[in-house]
Amino acid sequence: MTHLLETAAHPRALRRVAIEPLTRVEGHGKVTLLLDEQNRVHQARLHIVEFRGFEKFIQGRPYWEVPVLVQRLCGICPVSHHLAAGKAVDMLVGARTLTPTAEKVRRLMHQGQMLQSHALHFFHLASPDLLFGFDSEPARRNIVGVIAEHPELALQGVKLRKYGQEVIKAIAGKRIHGTACIPGGMNKALSEAERDVLRRDIGQMVAWSQGAVALCRRVLDASPHAPIFGVFPSNFMSLIRADGALDFYDGGLRAKDAQGNLIFDHVDYTHYNRHIHEEVKSWSYMKFPFIISLGDADGWYRVGPLARMNTADFLDTPLAEEARRAFRAAANDGMQHATLAYHWARLIEMLHAAEGIERLLDDPDITGTDLVAKGERALEGVGVIEAPRGTLFHHYKVDENDVVVRANLIVSTTNNNQAMNEAVRTVAASYLDGQKLTEGLLNHIEVAVRAFDPCLSCATHALGRMPLQVELVDAAGQVIDRMVKGADGVFAEGRDAP
């Protein structure tokens, strides 16, 4: 299923357009396009330009540091890395089953993370495109524009995110980069006072999440782009509970093909590397995972909200399940392949997380005191969870002295690498091919990448203020045109633009 536009036959004769950095995504990346003199697209690539090296520099560290250390991969979803590493470390101490309190507190923390991350993405990063149009005035197409024209909606977004962060803080001590997981369990549960504070506002969060799902559907129904923008077939993968329900925290691996047929199901995730391999390409720091049985050309897949809505048999909270049924009905109960459907799926998950938090806050185990389980020591551990952006793998080997000797992480955005490239190529071919490039057209490419909510470095983003530079370079390497957006949002055009 690999697109023809991955590598041009004669790149030297083509001119290069770079969208660098991509804006309103987490971290730093760029898109390059190679065009001929008629502006026909011959090559389109999403490049990840950062190199982190976590897998290397945790070698030599004691395993109990790992959940706290690796969460620094990300400033948006550190809880995901903390929990995935925590699950792997549980295996190292033989704690295959946690105490009910420890598992429920972890799940609560994870739901808080899902709520805050999805709210951040939709309201702060994606809604400007959806509310104002992909090629609307750039000065308006940002969170400040949303605040100015839809203040109630913007406030809901801020408060939903804040609530999710407060859930995390109550458990981990800090909104970002706290400590919670310890080998075999948790270092605290909720106190009754903390639980009661969170209970006070959860009803409002559920209601706002429900409203956001409805809003997103209305916007997509009214959008001329929705049925055609970035639509391409792919495989999908996620964790799935034993009964087929969506489960963000635990379960077996399920993969479906573009028609919805099972590729594998309920696979023990500790054996993930019997089913998934990673390919390296010379032009990106990010690997390209694929399903081994399908091969590297056809085995790539999508993960994240869209994948989870396509793989799950049902959601176990009533309002979100009702929304999921409507989502699947819109695709005639088949697989939903539209890139923009990621937004709709993401908000259904936000609602599911809010309902999940409400349920867990009513569970007496959430304030329990039995926090740590133990078992027989092991030298290898694998932890997999569904992070906001998709399936997240952490795999560690340690020696007899408790020191990490090998680590392998496949983060959610890595799983989506080929799919994001595919989205870029599909949009480039259908919207940019043969057209005179404008800022609005180039934003179509960013909209496609943004739909995946990629976490490119995981740690940095400068909301609405990231500068953008696009250069048009001829076959000889001469800059023939240049467009620059400054940190103040002002555009300058021409070869000598600052």
Place this chain on the structure above:
Amino acid sequence: MSPDIRKTFHLDGVEIPFREGQTVFDAAMAAGIYIPHLCHNPDFEPHSSCRLCTVIVNGRPFASCTQPAVAGQDVKSDTPELNDMRRSLTEMLLVEGNHYCPACEKSGNCRLQATAYALGVQYNHYPQFFPHRDVDASHPEIILDRDRCILCGLCVRISRRVDRKNVFAMTGRGITTTIVIDSPSGLLVDSRVSRDDEAVQHCPVGALMMKGEAFKVPIGERRYDTSPISEDSVAKFQAREVRLHG
């Protein structure tokens, strides 16, 4: 002179009483005045190697942890010059090792970190050394991370004088100085150290730690979460004074 006559000296203009034989540091802390320090633990003999507790006594610098209190002397401690020096010393300690507080299990309980906060260290003026010293995780219950060691010598002194084992020693000179273990292999597992040794209980940083304890105390309940080191040290010192001297 009658022993009943109350002896005092002046510290930053405040009259500080002291007992015969007390150091400037002990008298100040007993009076509720914090003097930053790292290598000194009041429960053990002072060493005066970190120089953070340096004060100006009658115009000359001395380490307050070993400087005897003398009636009538004029001592300066909380001055911009001395605090600048303490900040610089602390920053140098931070760059000489690999002190990655975000992932360190000692964070929140670490005297180096808490002292840096107390002194207002916001960033390092000096380039990081990024040393690569061996981690000794060979012992089933104890781990030694030399990259976090600030060479305060507490483990060396306590092992020698309290535990009577001489498990730890320092070797090398200057920047190459490091902790070594007295065992045939040079590893902790082959030494006489045990988890009950006093020497492994008092490391001020995350160099010498007990395995299996990491991150068990939640954020908000760690030692320096509840009170800054200036208040915590004084309170503990005063409680010790009451315990020992009534």
